[in-house]
Amino acid sequence: MGERFDRIIRGGQVVAQEEVRVLDIGMKDGKIAALAERLEASEETSVLDARGRWVLPGMVDVHVHFNEPNRGHWEGFATGSAALAAGGATCYVDMPLNGLPPTVNVPALRQKEALAEGTSVVDYAFWGGLVPGNLGDLEPLAAEGVPAFKAFLSNPGGEGEERFREVDDVSLLEGMKRIASFGGLLALHAESDAITSALAEAAAREGRTGPLDFVRTRPVIAELEAVNRAILFSEQTGCRLHFVHMSSPEAIDLIDQAKRRGVDVTVETCPHYLALSELDLERLGAVAKCAPPLRDEARIARMWEQLAEGKIDVIASDHSPSPEELKLAPGLSFMQAWGGIAGAQSSLELMLHEGHIVRGIPLPKLAAVLSANPAKRFGLYPRKGEIAVGFDADVAIVDPEASYILSKEDLLQKHPISPYVGRTFSCRVAMTLVRGSVVYEAGSGIQLSGHGIQLRAGALGSVVL
Incomplete structure (x- = not known):
């Protein structure tokens, strides 16, 4: 039997370091465990359908x-x-x-x-x-x-x-x-x-x-x-x-x-x-x-x-x-x-x-x-920043067809003040996952309050760009 995954993101346009490819992303214990054109799900695996959507590394x-x-x-x-x-x-x-x-x-x-x-x-x-x-x-x-x-x-x-x-x-x-x-x-x-x-x-x-x-x-x-x-x-x-x-x-x-x-x-x-x-x-x-x-x-x-x-x-x-x-x-x-x-x-x-x-x-x-x-x-690599095996399963799933006009009611910050209110965006974040868990979903909002953990980077941990 192949590797068991906690979650699979299925068929998204995955934005990797050098290219964009339609791939499945297998996640296990909060990490990216596999990337392949097709990954098999077990009965316990949660599968998210990302077909037609961009799957990007979460913004740092x-x-x-x-x-x-x-x-x-x-x-x-x-x-x-x-x-x-x-x-x-x-x-x-x-x-x-x-x-x-x-x-x-x-x-x-x-x-x-x-x-x-x-x-x-x-x-x-x-x-x-x-x-x-x-x-x-x-x-x-x-x-x-x-x-x-x-x-x-x-x-x-x-x-x-x-x-x-x-x-x-x-x-x-x-x-x-x-x-x-x-x-x-x-x-x-x-x-x-x-x-x-x-x-x-x-x-x-x-x-x-x-x-x-x-x-x-x-x-x-x-x-x-x-x-x-x-x-x-x-x-x-x-x-x-x-x-x-x-x-x-x-x-x-x-x-x-x-x-x-x-x-x-x-x-x-x-x-x-x-x-x-x-x-x-x-x-x-x-x-x-x-x-x-x-x-x-x-x-x-x-x-x-x-x-x-x-x-x-x-x-x-x-x-x-x-x-x-x-x-x-x-x-x-x-x-x-x-x-x-x-x-x-x-x-x-x-x-x-x-x-x-x-x-x-x-x-x-x-x-x-x-x-x-x-x-x-800033010393968070190779844990954060890319969709690659071994990294934290941090991704943003974006719908490239979900055009919308930003309103004050959309904003989750404390004060709904933004220069972008009233601006038309041609794409929208549909879902955000942190360490393999869905923390935000468009239409229903925050799914996991308090999920974040502190990252201790260390002054010597950064990489020369």
Whole structure:
């Protein structure tokens, strides 16, 4: 008798590393046990019919803000992970801000762990943070399994003494030396605070408070200056780098040039920088406000070319939610509104629509930047990120014919605020499985609350892309 499977996904168009093939996927004990044109089911095997549907590796979203502890009213692990599951994501790495306290030491990490355990729908890991004064906390955090550290080169905003702080040049340099000493990975929000702060102050003095005024206070040159400075520090210290949410093709080219010189650096962008422009920001208002800001259509077109050329390593949501009153309250100026786009549920569908259906980018290339590459870079590989024997049975089953218009009622995040409400998507996640279990099904919602487990990546666990 052949191998017995707990579950078989039957006849889907399986998106593998190099190709798309119609295959059966056999799952056993939460792992992918077999891939074949035909697998035999026993009486105990659960069979899911995926004929006519795409079966992709679950998205590995390495950039989300779920804001716990003490800001669960903005978003929490339960609601944020539910939105991810509905969008075909099967694991995430939660940022060290905007929770209070931020995850900049082991006691703060313990608070995050306690809140997520038994709450998250999908699997998860936690970022650590680099802030002024916490050099001694970096290696202990790495020993506890954080896959990387986040630092800001510009003011991250927020209030309170405990809030996450940007690094000055000395803290950045010393932090990079320390992280390099144990082989860790540093990720940067790269905008020059000197440039953005001066331009924001000038706009305030002159009474310029609109959406395009905001864009002009955070120009591309601010991104380029910060990227150049960080790459220089990386070359001097040997610290591995990852640039989050890059918004301009110029910055991506700078990073690509550094890669060619041998710098160990990767670059991430987000769906909103590929699907929304500054014209959408004018039209939509604060719901589409983020930092760095949305750019012009010519830059967006060039970034799609860079994605096709392999110059973009990772796509992550940068899901940054807030209560409605912080974004849309009457009398709140655009400059005062919270900057962050809540897009976790739409990332995969948006990239499949805009990338594959509209622009013809092959599904394996999209799966690489959404799943395999982030898993590799952040120490979750070879457990996560691909549909292959031995990996966790994490998959998103997508109906390529299920066109729909996103409504507020579709959103599972805490606050139904999204720049994509009212947008037509040409495909839809039909089902999401995490370690072989169905956690989400279209039409009936979340199937397994609290199914997610913590992933301890370890600072030395990533793969060079």
